Amino acid sequence: MTKTFTYDDVVRYLYAETSPQENNEIVEALTSDSDMLAFYLDSLELQTLMDRIVRTPSSRATDDILRYSRQYPSSQTADLSF
Numbered sequence: 001m002t003k004t005f006t007y008d009d010v011v012r013y014l015y016a017e018t019s020p021q022e023n024n025e026i027v028e029a030l031t032s033d034s035d036m037l038a039f040y041l042d043s044l045e046l047q048t049l050m051d052r053i054v055r056t057p058s059s060r061a062t063d064d065i066l067r068y069s070r071q072y073p074s075s076q077t078a079d080l081s082f
Helices: 007-014 020-032 034-051 059-069
Strands: none
Touching: 007 020, 007 034, 020 034
16 A cells, blocks of 8 residues: 655654654655655755754843843842742
8 A cells, every 4th residue: 555645744754753664655755756856855955054044142132131140149049939
């Protein structure tokens, strides 16, 4: 029986969230479905581009956080009870 895979399955495969058996089946499905292969290749490219994104806070944001944290003595313990 041939299993039908969705784009969600391809994304799970892309992020290594599939079993070895599913991996084999998805690879086989990619070789026979050009639309799904195109989706996989586009998703792989997007994943690579997103991995390159580096976000850094502005100097003002960092300064505001440090200024706020200096309001409290270093000997004061944080109350983490909810």
